[in-house]
Amino acid sequence: MRKRKWLFGIVMFFALTLVACNGDEEKASTQEKTYKLKVGYGQLYGAPLADIARAEGFFEDENLEVEMVSFTSGGLDALQADKIDIALTFGTATPLNYIAQGADFKFVGGHMEGGQPVVTKKENASQYKTLEDFKGKKIATIRLGTLDVVFKSALDDAGIDIHKDVDLVEVKSVADVLEAVNSGKVDVGLSNTGHMTKTEALGLTPIFWSNDLSPNDLCCRVTVRGNITGDKAVAYKKFMKGLIRAERVKLENPKKNLEASKPTFKQLPEERVNEIVNEKHLINSADPNKREVINTWKKMQDIGYISDVETINLENHFDLSMYEAALDELIKGNPNDEYYKQVLQRYNEQNLDFK
Incomplete structure (x- = not known):
């Protein structure tokens, strides 16, 4: 009788251990992995939407670690050399000029418009x-x-x-x-x-x-290298999701924009930082605005900045799927939120319905 109880105890011990191990494995398999991005920005502009997304925990919500790297110049060279994953605040005309010279860049989102x-x-x-x-x-x-x-x-x-x-x-x-x-x-x-x-x-x-x-003039676009892998596509979607949410914060609470941007401009007084990130003519929009990127491309040709681009199909330098997926997730998670419906309408008008 004692022997049977002893054997039964051993069997139960191994059974419970097996269940616990399987449970840990299942938990680990369902826990989302952490993604990492290195994002370059120009010191002149800062990175308002990214700063808000970090300060508000939007990237953290997405299991996304974002390392911000400042540049006085050469940000797009760093992108081309695979030293950063995203070039955030380096204009629209400049990356288009790189594309005209053969760079394999893609636009996946937006960041700034107007204000100059x-x-x-x-x-x-x-x-x-x-x-x-x-x-x-x-x-x-x-x-x-x-x-x-x-x-x-x-x-x-x-x-x-x-x-x-x-x-x-x-x-x-x-x-x-x-x-x-x-x-x-x-x-x-x-x-x-x-x-x-x-x-x-x-x-x-x-x-x-x-x-x-130009009422819809563009400044900084979210620019990446063209060879977007599966993991990078997921990371870019998470990044754009953070920027879309940050755009709302900027619109509704400029004070939060100021506070989030202070660490980026830590050598400047608060009044100067506010002047940079909350200028009333400056618009922070995460929308890719493909329509105006194409218009800028045409303007650059008209004024002689780029030529001999017959072999370049600009359509190949957009990938809006990550922005679309990010916005789709936000709408599904907030089905009654009018703000995201308006963002979707804007996206359709500026990226799909203009043709």
Whole structure:
């Protein structure tokens, strides 16, 4: 009798151990793996939506670890060299220029639109009411900057010859633009978002914004390399899901945007950070806006920035599936949320229904 009880105890011990082990294996198999991304951003713009997504735990919700890497220049070179996974705030025209030169880049989402001013001295501001008023003027610009393309394209559309009717002076930085206008070396400068404090301190003022010249002008796109693997596709979807949620926070609570961005601009005072990330003309949108990317591509051809692109099919440089999947998950998880329905409507209009 004692022997049977002893044997029964051994059998039960191994049975329970087996059940426990199977349970642990099942739990481990159902637990989602952690994905990692290295995201590059330009120091000039920061990374508002990504900063919000990190601060609010949106990436953490997706089991996504995001390492942010800042660049003063060379972010797209780093992307091409596989040193980062995403180039976040490096414009639209610049990655398109890389594509025109053979880079295998793809656009998967958006980040910034508008917010870039054309500036002059306050005492001269009344001279500029229409694009015709720029004829004969010296204009400082940063080649391939967003406003550079938007402004030149607007002049071209207005019938103003950008090679003969205006004198375009290329400089390297926004600081150079402002200095050139302030010193009188040029009449007008094509500036950038986040520099209004310095602009006003120098006695300069905006006369047009990029939004005025092109209501849907694009700045930074979420740009990745073209060979998107299965794991990368999942990670990019999670990243875009975080940005979509962050966009809502930015719209509803700019203060959270400011607080989330402070660590990115830790050397700057709060007022300056707020100026950069909450400029009222600046729009943070995660939407890929394929329609306007294609329009920018056409503008760049019209003003002579890119040529001999007959062999390039721009359609091959979009992959909107990750954004679509991210938005689909958000809508399924929040079926009665009107905000996500509006985001879907915008997506359809800007990416599908414009053809």
